[in-house]
């Protein structure tokens with residue numbers, strides 16, 4: 245089903261581009277409205293990152309619920325969605341994770357068309373390096389688990405890796421010699437802002453209201469239900485609420501009177517000056533705690549592991565920058581001559597088992613989508629769909645059922661602790 | 669660390685004085701108390717997994733792992749990363 249985005253004159257197409265070109269580009273309109281929020285909606289979503297906006301779109305598209313408000317404290321995608329390194333893959337170990345992340349990857353494959361918005365999803369393949377026989381054993385285990393689940397993934401020999409990534413240091417005596425690796429060929433990268441904006445535009449086209457620069461500051465709770473949220477634009481009532489605020493989840497939960505098993509930390513990333521194309525795949529080394537890909541603009545997009553301290557700083561510590569860059573230069577000696585253009589950080593909501601929290605909250609009409617930590621960009625299509633399903637039906641979708649908050653008390657954790665460099 | 673640009677700022681160990689932050693390791697939330705044996709699953713989950721994690725001033729365990737090895741309690745701002753006070757951790 246494609247988006248019934250308003251009127252053919254608002255659809256993006258080559259024809260429209262051509263027409264606007266002839267008319268001096270004067271016919272473009274904003275991609276979404278910015279209405280003053282009303283006092284009451286059927287559904288309110290807190291957080292205008294990828295997950296919140298995707299949830300709004302799925303409420304409208306899958307469930308026909310269009311009387312929806314998305315409340316964003318700052319600007320759309322200004323949280324982790326606009327700060328991430330955009331790796332999309334589904335090579336996880338546990339079946340619960342494999343099916344949910346692969347469902348997400350599949351939606352990504354058709355998302356540009358579905359939203360009528362080019363999210364620039366480039367399935368260039370994600371290679372993870374092994375530097376020793378023991379690491380190769382671990383990869384064999386993951387690749388087997390993936391293949392048993394019917395998800396494409398394969399092992400690579402040292403020669404395969406060096407042929408695909410010729411800039412890697414081939415010496416067997418370097419600090420991180422290439423021993424082999426694994427690849428998921430359907431994995432890739434997309435344009436992060438476009439994902440947020442595409443969902444926003446499509447949801448708006450179905451009647452969803454989106455308000456930016458509006459923070460939720462409190463909850464009006466009656467008899468274990470949320471009646472309304474207090475915002476910087478006044479009190480807003482709804483029948484059902486969804487919360488997708490990533491690094492602000494523990495704080496908002498506290499305002500709603502409960503606590504979440506999340507720890508907020510800083511994950512940073514950086515980009516080099518732009519280069520001619522030199523690196524086709526996304527290349528990651530978990531043991532060396534670094535990964536790199538080349539953006540369409542030619543910049544090398546570089547990331548690493550978490551900073552090991554609770555933090556809401558939203559800027560990367562320079563000690564970590566140095567560590568990550570040292571790792572990248574060890575693997576790719578040629579990159580040592582590059583200059584760094586930008587470096588930044590985001591506050592990620594890490595969970596004890598590196599898996600998200602999706603499901604009911606202790607309040608009957610408030611549903612949670614959080615705990616994606618360092619790896620939830622890849623899950624935006626499915627995370628929003630799951631939150632919408634919970635909000636519309638009051639029940640779990642089969643895919644989200646294993647990820648409820650209760651798993652921490654029952655002990656049924658989905659431990660993806662070794663799912664990648666900080667499971668990017 | 670020779671480049672002053674990449675110094676995260678010193679932390680003051682009550683035993684060793686001001687030392688580079690890279691010598692210290694974060695050691696957890698000191699407010700966590702182990703519940704008794706008869707506690708509920710929910711209380712046990714809270715003990716295992718729920719932490720204070722405030723935005724702003726936090727009380728935290730740290731250990732001077734590359735120095736004297738002493739466990740410490742630091743008052744640290746989780747937004748600015750400024751360390752306001754460090755004392756010896758008492759059991």
Ligand SMILES: Cc1cc2nc3c(=O)[nH]c(=O)nc-3n(C[C@H](O)[C@H](O)[C@H](O)COP(=O)(O)OP(=O)(O)OC[C@H]3O[C@@H](n4cnc5c(N)ncnc54)[C@H](O)[C@@H]3O)c2cc1C
Nearest residue numbers: 291293294295317323324325328329331460590620621622
């Ligand atoms: C450096 C970095 C690299 C990453 N790399 C990858 C990667 O390669 N692949 C991958 O899959 N994932 C990656 N991630 C993780 C990914 O970015 C996140 O998991 C994902 O973007 C979370 O989306 P979200 O919509 O839940 O959160 P966000 O995009 O953070 O959105 C939450 C929104 O809620 C808003 N908000 C907060 N408080 C309030 C309030 N009180 N009222 C109203 N609104 C509020 C915020 O302003 C924010 O816009 C990375 C993260 C970082 C920081």
Ligand SMILES: [Zn+2]
Nearest residue numbers: 681684732736
């Ligand atoms: Zn000391």
